[in-house]
Amino acid sequence: MTKPFDTIIIGGGPAGMMAAISSCFYGQKTLLIEKNKKLGKKLAGTGGGRCNVTNNGDLDDLMAGIPGNGRFLYSVFSQFDNHDIIAFFEENGVALKVEDHGRVFPKTDKSRTIIDCLERKINALGGQMLTQTEVVSVKKIDGLFHLKAANQEFSCQKLIVTTGGKSYPSTGSTGFGHEIARHFKLNITELEAAESPLLTDFPHKTLQGISLDDVTLRYGKHLITHDLLFTHFGLSGPAALRLSSFVKGGEIVELDFLPTQSQDALNAFFEAHRDKTVKNALKQLLPERLADFLAQDFPKPLKQLTPRETSSLLTNLKAFPIQITGKMSLAKSFVTKGGVELKEIDPKTLESKKVPGLHFAGEVLDINAHTGGFNITAALCTGWVAGSVHIQ
Ligand SMILES: Cc1cc2nc3c(=O)[nH]c(=O)nc-3n(C[C@H](O)[C@H](O)[C@H](O)COP(=O)(O)OP(=O)(O)OC[C@H]3O[C@@H](n4cnc5c(N)ncnc54)[C@H](O)[C@@H]3O)c2cc1C
Structure with a gap:
């Protein structure tokens, strides 16, 4: 087994990539684990392959765009919001444009621009990334989280679960994060199709x-x-x-x-x-x-x-x-309604109230939004906040 990391993040979607960036930014020894060959497979398909990275509305627009428990995110948005997302990409060399209904895209019209930027930033901040590595079990022993993948084991003080919901499972979101939550006796609300054709x-x-x-x-x-x-x-x-x-x-x-x-x-x-x-x-x-x-x-x-x-x-x-x-069924719907129950989670830190050091971000939480950049905004912002809580 390798030396314990400060922070491990399971799931390399928008929530996980942003959590890795913020964790590294705050000086944590960080590892991001993704089971697919590449990071951001679902993100790549949003906005018709152009990546609808956020929405440029104000706080009221965000709340209207996140009908599924958006109010839980007031504290998150006070720390990092859609305008911080826009500033982040522009500061990191990605030119953005705003289309109808406030939808924000990279000027290149290519999802790859966004995913490459996030990946480059993790690298630049010294974060480690492992792809083609599926975490199959998580345990907490003596204050440390122990993770098992096929031939490897890892441990960390702080674990961030960003494994997504259960929609479009071919992109990797098969509900493993809900299993982790259940293992730690956290409640999962009923999972349903949302944003469904x-x-x-x-x-x-x-x-x-x-x-x-x-x-x-x-x-x-x-x-x-x-x-x-x-x-x-x-x-x-x-x-x-x-x-x-x-x-x-x-x-x-x-x-x-x-x-x-x-x-x-x-x-x-x-x-x-x-x-x-x-x-x-x-x-x-x-x-x-x-x-x-x-x-x-x-x-x-x-x-x-x-x-x-x-x-x-x-x-x-x-x-x-x-x-x-x-x-359409849950698997063929764009978004999963339901997830880790928010009563279990501290809205300021996204840490489990029952299990210190265990954080959740992104669609694994019981938060669902409209397409148009609102889910991705929720994922990137919760990712940043979950990653920013650092081990002293
Ligand atoms: C076709 C489509 C179009 C969409 N369009 C929009 C849009 O226009 N606007 C919008 O706001 N939202 C849109 N969405 C929703 C948005 O893409 C998701 O809400 C968002 O990607 C969720 O981010 P996430 O990081 O929480 O999870 P995900 O992006 O699902 O990432 C989770 C990652 O965790 C990995 N993972 C899971 N289990 C494990 C494991 N055991 N070990 C290692 N890795 C694991 C997965 O492989 C995956 O890469 C769309 C969704 C779809 C399917």
């Missing part, structure tokens, strides 16, 4: 691949205006992912294709284009394939629509009904 009985083939900016999905009191994507199984994109927290399957939701246009404005538009066919008029407002689809029951000029037909067209544009038949 929606299955619908909609004519998928016709609309598959169409993406719409800022449309509104409505279900009961829930109104979500964001981008939406029609897929071969139903609906994806931020609007669908956000609505997934409020539906299970069996509900009918309404889609407003033109939320910025009132019914009166649309009636005026119909009047101004009365000589055009419904199809040609709608093409001015919507993507061509969608216009074709919505106009198929009205193959005539707008001026020939009966009042009933006009009303039905308006309903289709402003409140198109879609039957939700289910959600």
Whole structure:
């Protein structure tokens, strides 16, 4: 067995990499262990492979973007927040850009830029990294944590668990951190799919691949205006992912294709284009394939629509009904809701209240956020804070 480390971090996602950086920054002898060949496999796939590294909103935006226990993070954000993430990357040579809805990406549009920067920083600060090393057990004996991997053993005074949730297990997040927590008798809340694509009985083939900016999905009191994507199984994109927290399957939701246009404005538009066919008029407002689809029951000029037909067209544009038949499974959802129960954790240090020296950060905790950079923000910020508590 090697000499004990001050700090070992299990899991090289955003939380683990940032924990390693902060731990090294505070002078700790640090080891980051990752079972994949490369660090940041899940991070690499975010933002369509461009890495949606954070969101540039204010604290209220962060709280709105983290519906799953965001308030637990007030203390974390007072120590390290999204603006510190932006400053960190810029100070370390990564130019960033802000896109719609405050989403922050590297200017290169490549996840590798972000992952390389984090890795370089760990190296520069003298941290050690071991990839292709899966930790299979953890014990605490006489104040030291003992970790076993296939052919190696390690020990440390402080252990940070950043193994992620249980979504997309092919990226490495298979729930090992929950097992560690259970071993130490910490409670795990129920694990559920969050930010989940929606299955619908909609004519998928016709609309598959169409993406719409800022449309509104409505279900009961829930109104979500964001981008939406029609897929071969139903609906994806931020609007669908956000609505997934409020539906299970069996509900009918309404889609407003033109939320910025009132019914009166649309009636005026119909009047101004009365000589055009419904199809040609709608093409001015919507993507061509969608216009074709919505106009198929009205193959005539707008001026020939009966009042009933006009009303039905308006309903289709402003409140198109879609039957939700289910959600993707936890494994196919973007985020895991549930995790290490927050009552077990000190919000200032992210240390277990029961087991001194044992810290958790990132998606392994019972915190879930919307896509758009909020999960990654939570992961990087909790990672920094967990790493910053140093052994004297
Ligand atoms: C397709 C997709 C798109 C997403 N898009 C966005 C987005 O746009 N915005 C956003 O905010 N969030 C997004 N997310 C969510 C975000 O990527 C995660 O919330 C974030 O990566 C969690 O970080 P983490 O460090 O806690 O865990 P992870 O990134 O899951 O990292 C955990 C690491 O621990 C390692 N590990 C696990 N067990 C062991 C073990 N026993 N030994 C050694 N290593 C181990 C794993 O291999 C893994 O690398 C997306 C997720 C997916 C799947």
